[in-house]
Amino acid sequence: MNLLHDSLLELIRRTSTEIPDDVHRAILASLENERKGTIAASAMKIIDQNIALAKTKSQPICQDTGSIIFYVECPVGFDQMTFTEAARAAVKQATAKGYLRQNSVDSLTGRNDGTNLGPGSPTLHFHQHASDAVSVKLILKGGGCENVGAQYSLPHTGLNANRDLDGCRKAILDAVVQAQGKGCGPGILGVCIGGDRATGYEHSKVQLLRLLDDRNPHPDLARLEQDIVETSNQLGIGPMGFGGKTTLLGCKIGVLNRLPASYFVSVSYMCWAYRRHGVTLRADGTIAGWLY
Amino acid sequence: MIKLTTPISESTIRSLKVGDEVLLTGTVFTGRDAVHKYLHDGGQLPPEVNLREGVLYHCGPVVIKDDQGRWKCVAAGPTTSIREEPYQWQVIRDLGLRGVIGKGGMGDKTLKACQEHGCVYLHAVGGAAQVLAECIRKVSGVYLMEEFGAPEAIWEFQVEDFPAVVTIDSHGGSLHRQIFAQSQAELAKHL
Numbered sequence: 345m346n347l348l349h350d351s352l353l354e355l356i357r358r359t360s361t362e363i364p365d366d367v368h369r370a371i372l373a374s375l376e377n378e379r380k381g382t383i384a385a386s387a388m389k390i391i392d393q394n395i396a397l398a399k400t401k402s403q404p405i406c407q408d409t410g411s412i413i414f415y416v417e418c419p420v421g422f423d424q425m426t427f428t429e430a431a432r433a434a435v436k437q438a439t440a441k442g443y444l445r446q447n448s449v450d451s452l453t454g455r456n457d458g459t460n461l462g463p464g465s466p467t468l469h470f471h472q473h474a475s476d477a478v479s480v481k482l483i484l485k486g487g488g489c490e491n492v493g494a495q496y497s498l499p500h501t502g503l504n505a506n507r508d509l510d511g512c513r514k515a516i517l518d519a520v521v522q523a524q525g526k527g528c529g530p531g532i533l534g535v536c537i538g539g540d541r542a543t544g545y546e547h548s549k550v551q552l553l554r555l556l557d558d559r560n561p562h563p564d565l566a567r568l569e570q571d572i573v574e575t576s577n578q579l580g581i582g583p584m585g586f587g588g589k590t591t592l593l594g595c596k597i598g599v600l601n602r603l604p605a606s607y608f609v610s611v612s613y614m615c616w617a618y619r620r621h622g623v624t625l626r627a628d629g630t631i632a633g634w635l636y
Numbered sequence: 637m638i639k640l641t642t643p644i645s646e647s648t649i650r651s652l653k654v655g656d657e658v659l660l661t662g663t664v665f666t667g668r669d670a671v672h673k674y675l676h677d678g679g680q681l682p683p684e685v686n687l688r689e690g691v692l693y694h695c696g697p698v699v700i701k702d703d704q705g706r707w708k709c710v711a712a713g714p715t716t717s718i719r720e721e722p723y724q725w726q727v728i729r730d731l732g733l734r735g736v737i738g739k740g741g742m743g744d745k746t747l748k749a750c751q752e753h754g755c756v757y758l759h760a761v762g763g764a765a766q767v768l769a770e771c772i773r774k775v776s777g778v779y780l781m782e783e784f785g786a787p788e789a790i791w792e793f794q795v796e797d798f799p800a801v802v803t804i805d806s807h808g809g810s811l812h813r814q815i816f817a818q819s820q821a822e823l824a825k826h827l
Contacts, residue, residue, distance in 0.1 A: 456785030458786065525739070
């Protein structure tokens with residue numbers, strides 16, 4: 345229990361304070377790409393300094409340490425209740441240590457008890473798999489980027505978007521234009537085509553667990569992902585909406601079946617402060633390795 | 637880079653234009669969703685919170701107490717400003733603000749208030765909580781903590797060379813409006 349608690353605390357600390365390597369590489373590439381002397385280049389420079397400083401000082405990359413979402417892959421017979429208790433204790437301690445902001449508010453009373461524990465906080469998703477291994481992935485997703493997420497129901501008259509991949513493309517690009525500035529770009533999109541209103545958003549967030557430089561095994565989706573990034577980067581929105589060349593660092597698209605009556609395109613926007621890490625755990629709860 | 641020091645005179649503010657990069661030194665007070673609604677509902681600020689010719693920062697910082705019991709700000713980037721759009725014009729007018737720091741820009745009501753009362757919107761880099769916290773030299777007070785909790789309380793910070801970009805000026809200029817229109821026109825070519 346204590347070893348597991350310590351491992352999860354370290355996972356939270358590292359997720360809040362260190363950007364994963366795949367995202368860092370993409371940020372460095374876009375820093376090089378922005379025209380020197382522009383406010384977009386200044387913004388990217390500050391972002392780069394911020395990443396270094398957060399790591400050195402072991403303090404949050406962004407003050408909005410976000411929704412706390414755990415994804416746990418576990419074998420049959422895994423004790424989810426003990427794990428949940430350890431995760432809650434780790435969240436509480438991470439908050440006391442300042443790795444997490446006091447970020448969870450009672451929606452009815454407005455009270456913030458300062459622990460980050462409450463209904464829906466943290467959120468844990470457990471998935472059983474046919475292996476003895478336990479892996480834990482964590483996403484901390486800030487409110488600014490969460491607020492610019494969008495769900496489209498196709499057909500959409502205003503966007504002239506029909507129930508096909510071109511319609512999905514129009515919906516996703518609209519989300520990019522609407523999000524400008526507010527979501528702390530350059531951003532990364534997680535998208536789900538299909539599902540219902542709840543599973544669509546859920547699956548869009550799962551896409552954010554993918555590596556930025558992976559390739560979608562579905563050729564049509566791989567092409568669409570690439571097209572969304574290239575087109576978005578021609579819109580001149582740029583870092584923080586200041587204008588410039590880098591609007592998106594990536595786009596990851598997944599698919600769920602839908603009902604004949606429904607056709608949702610759900611878009612989750614992740615800010616440049618892409619806080620996602622993961623560990624594999626040994627049987628005693630200690631960390632065997634890091635996933636990103 | 638243009639250096640600004642609080643309190644800021646109207647003529648200094650009027651000299652700023654969209655796209656200017658500034659470094660701010662002096663006192664800033666944080667205020668975000670709960671504070672804006674409180675003011676809108678007629679709530680009164682404690683006398684220590686003097687924002688005349690001052691700067692309001694849309695920010696919910698991470699602040700912890702150090703070993704000696706002093707407040708220490710460990711992360712303090714801007715939050716999205718557009719949520720305060722219904723209230724901001726009134727706060728600029730009534731409190732006499734010269735600057736609002738945030739991210740993502742604001743709308744027409746705020747733009748108009750900036751023109752009428754001599755105020756600018758200063759865009760800080762969202763997510764850059766460490767670079768910006770480094771500019772906070774001292775936490776000199778906290779107000780309405782009990783009512784609103786730490787992220788939503790009013791924090792009084794002494795800042796030095798806090799970097800931001802003027803994205804709404806006092807002459808009706810808005811970088812946000814401009815980029816939004818340009819990006820929509822550009823998108824139309826790609827559909």
